[in-house]
Amino acid sequence: MELFGDFIAGFGIALTPEHLFYALVGCLIGTLVGVLPGIGSAGGMVILLPLTFQMEPTGAIIMLAAIFYGSYYGGTITTILMNVPGEVASVATMQDGHAMARQGRAGVALSIAAIGSFIGGTLATLALVLMAPALSEMALAFGPPEFFALMVLGLATLAFLAGSSMPRALAMAVFGLILGSIGTDPTMGSPRLTMGFVPLLGGLDFVPVVMGLFGLSEVLINAENPTPVLTKKDIKGLYPSVRDFRQSAGSIVRGTGLGILLGLIPGTSQALASFVSYGVEKAVAKRPEEFGNGAIQGVAGPETANNAHANAALIPLFTLGIPGSPSVAILLGAFIINGLAPGPLLFEQHPEIVWPIICSMIVGNLMLLILNVPLIGMWVKILQVPTSILSPVIVLFICLGTYLVNNSVFDVWVMILFGLLGYTLRKLDFPLSPIALTLIVGPLMENAVRQALSISRGDVSILFRSWLACGLLAMAVFVLTLPLWRLRAIQTRGALGRDVED
Amino acid sequence: MINLKCLTIATAVALAGFAGNAFAQTAWPEPGKVVTVYNGGSPGSGQDLTARLVAEALQKIHPGSNFQVVAKPGAGTQLAYQTIADSPKDGYSFGIMSLPTFATLYLDPSRQAGFNRDSFAPAANFIFDPGAIAVPAESPYKTLKDLLDAAKAKPGEVTVAVVGPKSREHLDVTAMEQAAGVKFNPIFHNDSGTGLNNLLGGNVEAQQGSVGDFLAQIAAGRIRLLAVFAKAPSAFAPDVPTAEASGVPVFSGVTRGFTFPAGVDPAIVKQLSDDIGAIVNSPEQQENIKNLGFEANYMDMEQFTAYAKSEEDRIKDILSKIPN
Numbered sequence: 001m002e003l004f005g006d007f008i009a010g011f012g013i014a015l016t017p018e019h020l021f022y023a024l025v026g027c028l029i030g031t032l033v034g035v036l037p038g039i040g041s042a043g044g045m046v047i048l049l050p051l052t053f054q055m056e057p058t059g060a061i062i063m064l065a066a067i068f069y070g071s072y073y074g075g076t077i078t079t080i081l082m083n084v085p086g087e088v089a090s091v092a093t094m095q096d097g098h099a100m101a102r103q104g105r106a107g108v109a110l111s112i113a114a115i116g117s118f119i120g121g122t123l124a125t126l127a128l129v130l131m132a133p134a135l136s137e138m139a140l141a142f143g144p145p146e147f148f149a150l151m152v153l154g155l156a157t158l159a160f161l162a163g164s165s166m167p168r169a170l171a172m173a174v175f176g177l178i179l180g181s182i183g184t185d186p187t188m189g190s191p192r193l194t195m196g197f198v199p200l201l202g203g204l205d206f207v208p209v210v211m212g213l214f215g216l217s218e219v220l221i222n223a224e225n226p227t228p229v230l231t232k233k234d235i236k237g238l239y240p241s242v243r244d245f246r247q248s249a250g251s252i253v254r255g256t257g258l259g260i261l262l263g264l265i266p267g268t269s270q271a272l273a274s275f276v277s278y279g280v281e282k283a284v285a286k287r288p289e290e291f292g293n294g295a296i297q298g299v300a301g302p303e304t305a306n307n308a309h310a311n312a313a314l315i316p317l318f319t320l321g322i323p324g325s326p327s328v329a330i331l332l333g334a335f336i337i338n339g340l341a342p343g344p345l346l347f348e349q350h351p352e353i354v355w356p357i358i359c360s361m362i363v364g365n366l367m368l369l370i371l372n373v374p375l376i377g378m379w380v381k382i383l384q385v386p387t388s389i390l391s392p393v394i395v396l397f398i399c400l401g402t403y404l405v406n407n408s409v410f411d412v413w414v415m416i417l418f419g420l421l422g423y424t425l426r427k428l429d430f431p432l433s434p435i436a437l438t439l440i441v442g443p444l445m446e447n448a449v450r451q452a453l454s455i456s457r458g459d460v461s462i463l464f465r466s467w468l469a470c471g472l473l474a475m476a477v478f479v480l481t482l483p484l485w486r487l488r489a490i491q492t493r494g495a496l497g498r499d500v501e502d
Numbered sequence: 503m504i505n506l507k508c509l510t511i512a513t514a515v516a517l518a519g520f521a522g523n524a525f526a527q528t529a530w531p532e533p534g535k536v537v538t539v540y541n542g543g544s545p546g547s548g549q550d551l552t553a554r555l556v557a558e559a560l561q562k563i564h565p566g567s568n569f570q571v572v573a574k575p576g577a578g579t580q581l582a583y584q585t586i587a588d589s590p591k592d593g594y595s596f597g598i599m600s601l602p603t604f605a606t607l608y609l610d611p612s613r614q615a616g617f618n619r620d621s622f623a624p625a626a627n628f629i630f631d632p633g634a635i636a637v638p639a640e641s642p643y644k645t646l647k648d649l650l651d652a653a654k655a656k657p658g659e660v661t662v663a664v665v666g667p668k669s670r671e672h673l674d675v676t677a678m679e680q681a682a683g684v685k686f687n688p689i690f691h692n693d694s695g696t697g698l699n700n701l702l703g704g705n706v707e708a709q710q711g712s713v714g715d716f717l718a719q720i721a722a723g724r725i726r727l728l729a730v731f732a733k734a735p736s737a738f739a740p741d742v743p744t745a746e747a748s749g750v751p752v753f754s755g756v757t758r759g760f761t762f763p764a765g766v767d768p769a770i771v772k773q774l775s776d777d778i779g780a781i782v783n784s785p786e787q788q789e790n791i792k793n794l795g796f797e798a799n800y801m802d803m804e805q806f807t808a809y810a811k812s813e814e815d816r817i818k819d820i821l822s823k824i825p826n
Binding site: 042045046049050053139140141142143144184185186187188189190191196198199200201202266267316320321322323324326329330331332333334336337338339341342343344345346406407408447450451454455457 | 544545546547548550551554555558571572573574575576577578580581584610612613614615616658659661666667668687688689690691692695696698699700702703704705706717718719721722724789790792793794795
């Protein structure tokens with residue numbers, strides 16, 4: 001009951017006008033940096049970081065946290081309406097979200113994404129309240145072999161990103177793996193595939209690659225063949241129907257679970273959570289052929305998963321002091337500068353600060369839902385803006401956002417290069433999602449397997465040392481072969497169908 | 503009369519041109535001009551926070567000035583050093599210099615660093631965090647000697663989490679191996695956080711880091727420090743013996759100081775050196791430094807320059823003994 005008392009007291013502080021104001025400012029800025037392609041949560045937090053040094057710690061951290069989780073709401077808007085990823089984590093949503101928008105169902109897609117994000121984010125926060133210590137122990141069960149197995153499972157979802165041609169998808173996956181191995185060898189320390197470019201010693205950053213491949217290439221394709229502007233008539237209902245809710249309820253539940261699970265494990269990213277969720281949704285879907293053509297599950301799942309991940313990623317930060325991603329590291333910085341060291345004792349030593357922050361996350365998620373849903377009508381109007389106006393603005397923000405990640409002009413060149421590459425590959429009908437997936441998963445997987453084999457000094461059996469690792473690997477095999485099972489089922493059924501007709 | 507006037511001017515010019523002690527207070531930085539403070543950490547990281555603390559304090563010392571912190575992460579802080587080395591030598595660009603990593607960057611030929619120690623004019627060191635080695639609280643290793651004995655008995659089997667190859671942490675382990683004649687099994691991680699995750703999860707037997715990396719876990723009683731690699735025990739962990747007292751005379755830790763590119767007017771370097779001295783000793787900053795998990799450790803420009811040289815020699819020595 002002590003927990004309950006702290007929780008209620010936390011709400012008391014979180015709901016003071018001052019803290020509500022900070023949460024609101026954070027949510028608005030978060031939505032804005034999410035909407036602007038290229039500028040991610042980390043970028044938004046950095047801009048405000050100096051300001052927070054002058055503020056009292058609770059308000060400062062409430063605001064930074066709100067920017068962090070708010071950005072994933074905003075990222076969806078750009079992704080769905082413009083087919084340009086607002087955040088790296090939104091790439092998985094692109095295909096189905098934008099297809100829905102072209103069908104006049106942008107409002108529905110945005111509503112479902114906002115509702116899913118709210119549910120995922122709030123449940124992840126409640127998990128932090130109720131089970132943080134137990135969950136963080138669970139995260140510790142993920143050693144290098146288990147992490148490797150998890151990454152294999154992540155890679156297996158590739159089977160569902162393939163599009164029409166598996167060989168093409170595999171070629172792109174291998175290309176992504178090669179891109180991911182650029183940098184410094186993780187155990188030898190020698191440069192790999194850097195072609196003499198010093199900035200590549202740390203590896204390719206995701207933001208320039210993703211913004212180029214998906215964002216700039218979209219602008220180029222549009223320049224050549226402008227998408228018709230939708231008129232008011234084309235835009236059907238803004239809000240989901242009962243049928244839409246029924247179709248996406250399962251996806252939201254699964255996305256929440258996946259997002260929380262992956263968020264607990266330091267080193268995974270929101271983008272990984274949304275890719276895996278997309279794969280899972282396609283795997284369990286009754287009509288997987290709808291995916292890629294505006295399946296609502298392909299929006300609901302990934303968008304829920306990345307918000308659940310963002311909120312759950314705070315569990316290892318609060319309980320172990322381990323930041324799982326660059327954005328969470330900025331939050332860690334804000335704690336440290338205020339003399340609060342996140343770790344096992346944070347809740348004991350500073351309940352007066354931690355609980356209000358957690359409570360404000362629930363308030364903030366609610367604010368984002370309230371902010372987002374009524375504004376959908378306004379956002380959808382973007383579809384009525386001609387390409388000639390929209391494209392230059394998008395290019396401007398992609399360049400700015402790419403530059404801001406590392407204050408690096410080199411990154412802008414990388415973005416432009418990948419923009420041209422993305423354009424060419426799309427013209428040749430190669431799917432791009434596999435590149436993003438393997439670029440994200442590849443380095444994590446390599447690191448994990450090399451750590452595991454270093455620990456066992458070369459003994460491969462370490463990869464199967466625990467039930468957790470074996471279970472994950474078995475799931476990966478299942479996921480990878482699922483399309484084949486499906487294909488056989490369809491062929492059998494198809495043959496029967498012809499028999500009957502004949 | 504005229505002669506006397508000329509003489510006065512000449513004296514003033516000479517004074518300004520040489521040490522310029524008396525006039526430097528107002529000469530640098532000119533009010534309104536932007537002074538850029540580079541750091542190699544990603545925003546919100548320890549390096550970035552350190553740069554921001556110092557920039558803010560400098561702003562107070564020089565009213566009307568404008569100190570701006572620019573994070574230049576990438577290639578393991580190498581890009582930031584390159585940026586500082588290539589920046590104009592007018593005194594309006596300087597940045598963080600963190601030893602011993604700085605020395606490792608240019609001593610490793612495969613990194614193709616476009617700079618070395620001579621490319622910089624170190625101004626002052628600010629803070630220090632001694633190297634430390636930790637084991638989980640339930641570990642059978644109670645002392646550094648226990649761990650070394652185990653490594654001696656089973657060469658190459660005792661796992662120690664470190665950040666990437668040739669990182670500060672890895673070189674500390676290597677130095678320990680060379681000093682004690684043992685062999686560990688280093689397990690490489692992207693950052694100390696994921697290493698800590700593997701230590702707490704029991705996937706590695708020990709982790710090499712610095713005291714600041716471990717403070718929260720020590721307070722919670724989840725891990726135990728076996729030794730600190732400084733001349734004296736750390737204020738944060740007074741009961742932990744030094745490595746030297748455990749029979750391994752290895753001294754290491756991470757320093758964060760500030761450096762100009764080489765060629766900057768020594769009077770300006772001296773000015774920054776004095777300013778940082780004043781900042782270190784202000785009670786307000788003592789608190790901030792403690793929050794960062796660091797110890798105040800002021801070295802003026804001569805001491806810091808000498809320290810950079812000695813760290814270079816130490817790293818060179820360790821690297822030369824690594825069999826390839």
